[in-house]
Amino acid sequence: METVALRRGLDHLLDNGLHVEVLATDRSTSVKKIMRKEYEEVDHQFDIWHTAKNIQSKLISKSKKRGCAALKPWMRSVRNHLWYSAAKAKGNVETLKSTWNSVLHHIIDEHTWTEGGTERSCHHTPLTDEDREKKMWLCKDSEAYQELARIVLNTTLQKDLENMGRFKHTGALEVFHSSLLKYAPKRQCFSYQSMKQRTNLAIMHHNENLTQKPKLDSEGKPVIVQEWSKRSKEWVTRKRYQQNTVNFRTKLMQLLLERRNDPTVIFRDTSSTLLYFFTSTSIT
Numbered sequence: 001m002e003t004v005a006l007r008r009g010l011d012h013l014l015d016n017g018l019h020v021e022v023l024a025t026d027r028s029t030s031v032k033k034i035m036r037k038e039y040e041e042v043d044h045q046f047d048i049w050h051t052a053k054n055i056q057s058k059l060i061s062k063s064k065k066r067g068c069a070a071l072k073p074w075m076r077s078v079r080n081h082l083w084y085s086a087a088k089a090k091g092n093v094e095t096l097k098s099t100w101n102s103v104l105h106h107i108i109d110e111h112t113w114t115e116g117g118t119e120r121s122c123h124h125t126p127l128t129d130e131d132r133e134k135k136m137w138l139c140k141d142s143e144a145y146q147e148l149a150r151i152v153l154n155t156t157l158q159k160d161l162e163n164m165g166r167f168k169h170t171g172a173l174e175v176f177h178s179s180l181l182k183y184a185p186k187r188q189c190f191s192y193q194s195m196k197q198r199t200n201l202a203i204m205h206h207n208e209n210l211t212q213k214p215k216l217d218s219e220g221k222p223v224i225v226q227e228w229s230k231r232s233k234e235w236v237t238r239k240r241y242q243q244n245t246v247n248f249r250t251k252l253m254q255l256l257l258e259r260r261n262d263p264t265v266i267f268r269d270t271s272s273t274l275l276y277f278f279t280s281t282s283i284t
């Protein structure tokens with residue numbers, strides 16, 4: 001289904017004259033193949049979120065192995081390091097690779113090293129003795145380190161890093177999917193027409209809340225809370241955001257009543273989605 005949707009979606013955009021410069025997806029092998037063979041002109045980038053999630057699952061599973069528990073305190077840092085490396089790359093794949101691979105030095109308390117005759121160092125500020133004492137550094141000959149090295153230097157991952165230099169991620173799409181679930185729950189079956197309109201509602205909901213404002217306390221500072229993450233099994237800090245607004249619904253109801261009272265009314269709303277919603281729905 002994914003490959004059918006990909007071809008249909010992309011062809012639809014291209015046929016309508018839209019210039020698609022970059023497409024970010026997960027690292028599905030079938031999608032990789034289609035993009036390489038059929039859409040050479042589009043730069044195919046891999047979503048950092050999916051890749052980081054994949055690395056984290058590998059780390060969780062390896063940390064359960066005998067002699068690899070030492071990986072546990074590092075899992076979050078390794079995942080964040082991938083985000084950091086991609087953000088710092090600014091399109092340069094070599095920078096991305098060397099920053100990502102540097103984790104194998106940092107984790108054994110080695111912050112400057114020589115690579116191919118070049119002096120390299122971690123990007124962080126020099127660590128104090130106190131900082132160093134707090135960290136649970138790995139030993140280079142430990143099983144945990146060997147497992148980490150296998151994950152970091154994995155051939156497929158190293159190859160895929162070449163398609164991650166532009167730091168693309170589908171975070172906004174994930175947020176859209178979660179708002180789509182409110183309008184079209186997966187447990188219910190909808191007709192094609194209904195699904196289309198429900199998707200339109202989700203689009204309007206999403207667009208209205210594109211810029212989420214942080215929740216502020218009485219002193220005007222952002223509210224940050226500590227929460228237990230069931231997935232990573234550790235305490236994490238999260239910023240609280242203001243509740244989403246749904247003002248578009250009131251607007252829709254007003255338009256609906258206006259149209260109901262006078263069928264000759266033509267909506268001239270600036271939002272094309274709103275127009276689409278009405279032009280493709282029969283209101284009687």
Ligand SMILES: [Zn+2]
Nearest residue numbers: 106110111122
């Ligand atoms: Zn370091």
